[in-house]
Amino acid sequence: MEEGQKFLKHLENSLSPFEKFVAKPDIDENLSLVNNRRYIFDVIIKILNEDKTKRIIPLLAKTGIGKTFLLHQIKQSLEFNAPSVFIDVPPNSDIFFYDIYTKIIEVVESSELQRITRRLADLWGVTEKKFGLFRTGNVLKVLDQAKKTSSYKNSKHQPQLEEVMIVIITHAIDPERSSLAERWLLGDIMDFDELFFLGVENNLSAKYMAEELLHLLSDEIEDGINIMFDDIDINWERYSKFDHSNDDFYDEFEDSYQTLTVVEDEEFVPDFFEQLIKLLEKNKKIKIIISMQTENKDEILSKFSEDSKYLINEPIEIFNFSTQDTKDYYKESLQFYRKNHNLSPILNDPFFPLTKKLILLVYEYTLGNPREIIRNFQQIFDEIVFDKTPIEELENDFREKLRKKQ
Numbered sequence: 001m002e003e004g005q006k007f008l009k010h011l012e013n014s015l016s017p018f019e020k021f022v023a024k025p026d027i028d029e030n031l032s033l034v035n036n037r038r039y040i041f042d043v044i045i046k047i048l049n050e051d052k053t054k055r056i057i058p059l060l061a062k063t064g065i066g067k068t069f070l071l072h073q074i075k076q077s078l079e080f081n082a083p084s085v086f087i088d089v090p091p092n093s094d095i096f097f098y099d100i101y102t103k104i105i106e107v108v109e110s111s112e113l114q115r116i117t118r119r120l121a122d123l124w125g126v127t128e129k130k131f132g133l134f135r136t137g138n139v140l141k142v143l144d145q146a147k148k149t150s151s152y153k154n155s156k157h158q159p160q161l162e163e164v165m166i167v168i169i170t171h172a173i174d175p176e177r178s179s180l181a182e183r184w185l186l187g188d189i190m191d192f193d194e195l196f197f198l199g200v201e202n203n204l205s206a207k208y209m210a211e212e213l214l215h216l217l218s219d220e221i222e223d224g225i226n227i228m229f230d231d232i233d234i235n236w237e238r239y240s241k242f243d244h245s246n247d248d249f250y251d252e253f254e255d256s257y258q259t260l261t262v263v264e265d266e267e268f269v270p271d272f273f274e275q276l277i278k279l280l281e282k283n284k285k286i287k288i289i290i291s292m293q294t295e296n297k298d299e300i301l302s303k304f305s306e307d308s309k310y311l312i313n314e315p316i317e318i319f320n321f322s323t324q325d326t327k328d329y330y331k332e333s334l335q336f337y338r339k340n341h342n343l344s345p346i347l348n349d350p351f352f353p354l355t356k357k358l359i360l361l362v363y364e365y366t367l368g369n370p371r372e373i374i375r376n377f378q379q380i381f382d383e384i385v386f387d388k389t390p391i392e393e394l395e396n397d398f399r400e401k402l403r404k405k406q
Contacts, residue, residue: 003343008384008385016385017337018378022371023069025228025230034321034328034329035322036322037070037318037325044074049080053311056289056312058301059290059291060297061293061318062294067231071230071291074226075228081223082221082225087100089239092240093239094242097214098204098205101214102186110182123149124146124169126172139170163201163209164213177198188204214283219283219285221285225286226287226288227287228288229291231292233299242269273303277304280311320368321370321373323363327351331351353381354377354391355391357395362377365402
């Protein structure tokens with residue numbers, strides 16, 4: 001089997017197809033969904049595309065079942081109209097909206113941002129009728145009209161919203177300062193000279209600024225945004241109600257991270273779950289998937305108030321692989337590996353260097369847990385490639401493991 005030996009020889013100097021046991025939000029996944037995941041995927045996509053009320057989707061699974069992998073499939077899917085973004089739990093209440101906004105804006109293209117700011121500026125009166133239609137270049141004149149809108153009048157943070165409006169209008173109609181305004185809208189931290197030239201006093205990181213900006217922009221994103229908080233049961237505790245300006249989190253801003261020192265009196269400081277509800281109530285086009293361990297479901301869902309339960313969909317649970325899923329995953333992993341390394345397929349033996357019998361033994365031993373299946377495939381490949389262990393011996397080893405386990 002010339003191609004088989006070539007494949008084994010290549011493996012001696014390369015990572016195997018199964019070197020990665022754990023999916024991570026910041027590393028894209030390349031394999032497709034196995035069959036028993038496809039149904040769950042379709043259910044989630046239907047909710048995301050159609051349900052305008054149930055905008056929190058709890059995703060449940062035991063350890064190693066593949067929550068993060070499934071979230072990657074949603075992120076990459078063309079079946080869901082809105083862009084999806086992984087977001088870490090923000091570290092505290094002061095920057096909750098800033099942290100979320102800057103992650104969301106990363107998936108909004110520059111041309112789309114320009115379209116949104118121009119549309120908002122048009123709504124606020126950029127286009128005038130005087131000896132024919134024309135667009136004004138007077139930022140303050142447009143601002144005066146913007147401050148007559150219900151968005152401004154109903155805002156609890158009018159000073160912050162006014163600065164947000166100035167930057168949006170500047171981005172839309174002022175060619176000289178448009179690029180600077182775009183940097184501000186992307187969340188860049190600017191020095192005082194840049195802020196002065198832009199006509200505002202605060203960076204977007206200042207309290208309430210990103211909250212007001214997100215509210216304006218999210219309504220104009222045609223298909224909405226899907227936010228994914230992975231392993232929320234583990235990560236939510238990193239959130240604090242209070243700002244800790246000396247923490248390492250702020251080092252990246254070189255001490256220029258800015259919060260307003262004087263804000264309106266507000267005794268109530270929301271916790272993380274209250275912030276999520278506030279985010280959804282202010283931004284009707286945002287939906288959220290929260291993944292967690294199955295056993296933590298009741299604890300996490302109890303943290304949402306009764307008044308907000310109408311937003312939460314029935315939890316969706318992911319289960320172990322079937323025998324067919326295990327075989328399909330193995331074959332696709334090898335196909336993907338061979339393609340990436342320009343290796344020819346091995347005709348008439350799609351399971352080489354393993355056997356179908358050994359793959360089923362691995363399935364029985366792991367009870368179909370995907371992470372454990374991958375670990376065992378990795379171990380087997382190491383034994384075949386480096387220890388030259390015969391397949392028959394490996395099959396006997398797994399039979400013995402199963403006997404001891406029972």
